[in-house]
Amino acid sequence: MKNSPIIALDFASAKDAYQFLTPFEQSLFVKVGMELYLQEGPSIVYKLKEMGHDVFLDLKLHDIPNTVGQAMKGLARLGADLVNVHAAGGVAMMIAAREGLEAGTTAGNKRPSIIAVTQLTSTSEQQMQQEQLIQTTIDDSVVHYAKLAKSANLDGVVCSVLEAKKIAEACGNEFLRVTPGIRLAKGNAHDQVRVATPANARILGSSHIVVGRAITKATNPVEAYKTILNMWEEHA
Numbered sequence: 001m002k003n004s005p006i007i008a009l010d011f012a013s014a015k016d017a018y019q020f021l022t023p024f025e026q027s028l029f030v031k032v033g034m035e036l037y038l039q040e041g042p043s044i045v046y047k048l049k050e051m052g053h054d055v056f057l058d059l060k061l062h063d064i065p066n067t068v069g070q071a072m073k074g075l076a077r078l079g080a081d082l083v084n085v086h087a088a089g090g091v092a093m094m095i096a097a098r099e100g101l102e103a104g105t106t107a108g109n110k111r112p113s114i115i116a117v118t119q120l121t122s123t124s125e126q127q128m129q130q131e132q133l134i135q136t137t138i139d140d141s142v143v144h145y146a147k148l149a150k151s152a153n154l155d156g157v158v159c160s161v162l163e164a165k166k167i168a169e170a171c172g173n174e175f176l177r178v179t180p181g182i183r184l185a186k187g188n189a190h191d192q193v194r195v196a197t198p199a200n201a202r203i204l205g206s207s208h209i210v211v212g213r214a215i216t217k218a219t220n221p222v223e224a225y226k227t228i229l230n231m232w233e234e235h236a
């Protein structure tokens, strides 16, 4: 799996996504989320893989263990490099997800890595406490979910940059810390709450960064990508 910034292809159609990718002329790490996948289905993953990109299929599965396990068995056949579930689904669900992936991975193919979403980067501590009724700090909640994901034998978590270091300390450096909520200094945070720059992400312990609108909505997306890539690599 590449370590370059993961570009969130949050587009309404494959046509829009391909049009966006054309000027890059290089192999990238891209993310397909529910907006694009629900319109295009598995073909978008096949096509992006054929084009030479690494693919994070960000469907954030969250259901009873049997349903998630069976869904993962099917997803394993698509060829994505990274898939995910919500840690809030529980340890039994995460174990079923991992087992489903293993069962669906055909001989000679690599099992996709699997990570769990802890607290969404759009969630504030206050919102977590008032709406989810979790009476602790957001750091503690995120690290707790990370430990559950580790106990279920997952490969890592989605978290914000702000918790990445504590997760590395609790779960080890090999345990992935994939961090969305990436913004350039003074960039519009939009609906994100727990945000950081690409440089801080590296310094504070992210293993991978996910970047959407800071690239896709930039006047020159290729230039924006190069700037973010440089910041990310410079602080390695």
Ligand SMILES: O=c1ccn([C@@H]2O[C@H](COP(=O)(O)O)[C@@H](O)[C@H]2O)c(=O)[nH]1
Binding pocket: 008, 010, 033, 117, 119, 120, 121, 122, 158, 159, 180, 181, 182, 190, 192, 210, 211, 212, 213, 214
């Ligand atoms: O906690 C999470 C989990 C997933 N995401 C996804 O990452 C991108 C971020 O997009 P931006 O435009 O850079 O804000 C988006 O696809 C989310 O679905 C997340 O933001 N936070």
